[in-house]
Amino acid sequence: MTVAVVGGGIIGLSIAWRLVSRGADVTIFDDGVDGAWNVAAGMLAPGGEAAFETPALVGLMKASAERWPSFASSLGVDVGYDEAGTLGLAVTADDVASASREWSTPPLRPSELRELEPALSPRVRAGVYLPADRQVDPRLVVAALRDRLADRIVAKRVSTLDEVDATTIVVAAGCGTAALTGLPVRPVKGQVLRLRGEPGLIRHVLEATVDGRSVYIVPRADGEIVVGATQEERSDWTVTAGGVYDLLRAAVELVPDLAECALAETLVGHRPGTPDNAPLLGVLREGVLVAAGHFRNGVLLAPVTADLIADLALGGPADPMLDDFAPGRFA
Incomplete structure (x- = not known):
């Protein structure tokens, strides 16, 4: 056969x-x-x-x-299999109201979140820790x-x-x-950024709502940090200034130290939907x-x-x- x-x-x-x-x-x-x-x-x-x-x-x-x-x-x-878990985060009061409908556990206080992730912005109002998540x-x-x-x-x-x-x-x-x-x-366009920083700057995967924008931040052991992703019903391969701006703005609002990282890659991919x-x-x-x-x-x-x-x-x-x-x- x-x-x-x-x-x-x-x-x-x-x-x-x-x-x-x-x-x-x-x-x-x-x-x-x-x-x-x-x-x-x-x-x-x-x-x-x-x-x-x-x-x-x-x-x-x-x-x-x-x-x-x-x-x-x-x-x-x-292959980078990591068991540190995910922090689900919300920044504004409106973000908390939106995100909390999806959280299955009681939210943590900002001080508890920063104990887990010291690099978080003081603007973060609430979040949950999901220890079973992997990357x-x-x-x-x-x-x-x-x-x-x-x-x-x-x-x-x-x-x-x-x-x-x-x-x-x-x-x-x-x-x-x-x-x-x-x-x-069909192809569903997504723009993604890869930053390069110091290993250990971020300890967990971060999934957040920041001023109404969804963003994820995924740290690798070698200092690479993946920031994503837009979701657009388009099939082109253009990296747009608006897409990069939206992702960087949300990421830096969440973790201010990311502003000092190198912007290593800007990428477009197409999810098969x-x-x-x-x-x-x-x-x-x-x-x-x-x-x-x-x-x-x-x-x-x-x-x-x-x-x-x-x-x-x-x-x-x-x-x-x-x-x-x-x-x-x-x-």
């Missing part, structure tokens, strides 16, 4: 890695275009998304979060997967599935899935599976997607978790 995976991003590579570990003969077709994973912050926080997603998707995210420790360990190298560095994950699968990756842009000769084809092409399958996957912003997972037609449309949860959902799609590709029964994510649900 041969399996072809069309797409060399974190979803396609994770599926291929799981298949190879189970003895399958796998070829990955990679068009060389970095997908959403390249700009993703790598937050593994299913609880933080619970207010925005359906119960079925929240269940899928929680199942995947539980698999991340073993998935990261299986790669055999440091990972998607760039390190993809680099590790590419290293382990190097002899199976073919540099090729697949224009039609008729070009692919395999027993089973897995389409995991992100925003490119629409052209290959006709499924409704669907009409209901839930992924497309499962059988499209005989011999063709789909794993796409993960929107803003691609990194989080990589391990569970790999397991569920690998089971199908190897002839196993469909897991009930797939029921709500069938690729044909929009037909």
Whole structure:
């Protein structure tokens, strides 16, 4: 049995890695275009998304979060898996009123928050600590997967599935899935910043509402700090002054010391969205599976997607978790 995976991003590579570990003969077709994973912050926080997603998707995210420790360990190298947790924060009274509707625990006082995160601005009024949240560095994950699968990756842009000769084809092409399958996957633009500061400036992932703006700040162990992200129903690749300004203003309002950091990168990525912003997972037609449309949860959902799609590709029964994510649900 041969399996072809069309797409060399974190979803396609994770599926291929799981298949190879189970003895399958796998070829990955990679068009060389970095997908959403390249700009993703790598937050593994299913609880933080619970207010925005359906119960079925929240269940899928929680199942995947539980698999991340073993998935990261299986790669055999440091991929930035971090267990420091997340602080959910609000700055103004209006921000507190808005954010508190999503908090599942009583808010902490500003003094308690600054004990956990000394760099926080005195303007922060309230917040919660989410110790179960995790993060990972998607760039390190993809680099590790590419290293382990190097002899199976073919540099090729697949224009039609008729070009692919395999027993089973897995389409995991992100925003490119629409052209290959006709499924409704659209690009949702996001602008992200990468700063460079002193390691340890920020201890936790910060998710905040600042003067009505949502912002996240994700610190890496080496001093890199990811600030994101805008969400725009656009497909262009332009980094805009307004997008950078909004992100920097909110970030510096939250952590004033970020103003002294170097602005290392300004980036644009495109989240692969669907009409209901839930992924497309499962059988499209005989011999063709789909794993796409993960929107803003691609990194989080990589391990569970790999397991569920690998089971199908190897002839196993469909897991009930797939029921709500069938690729044909929009037909």
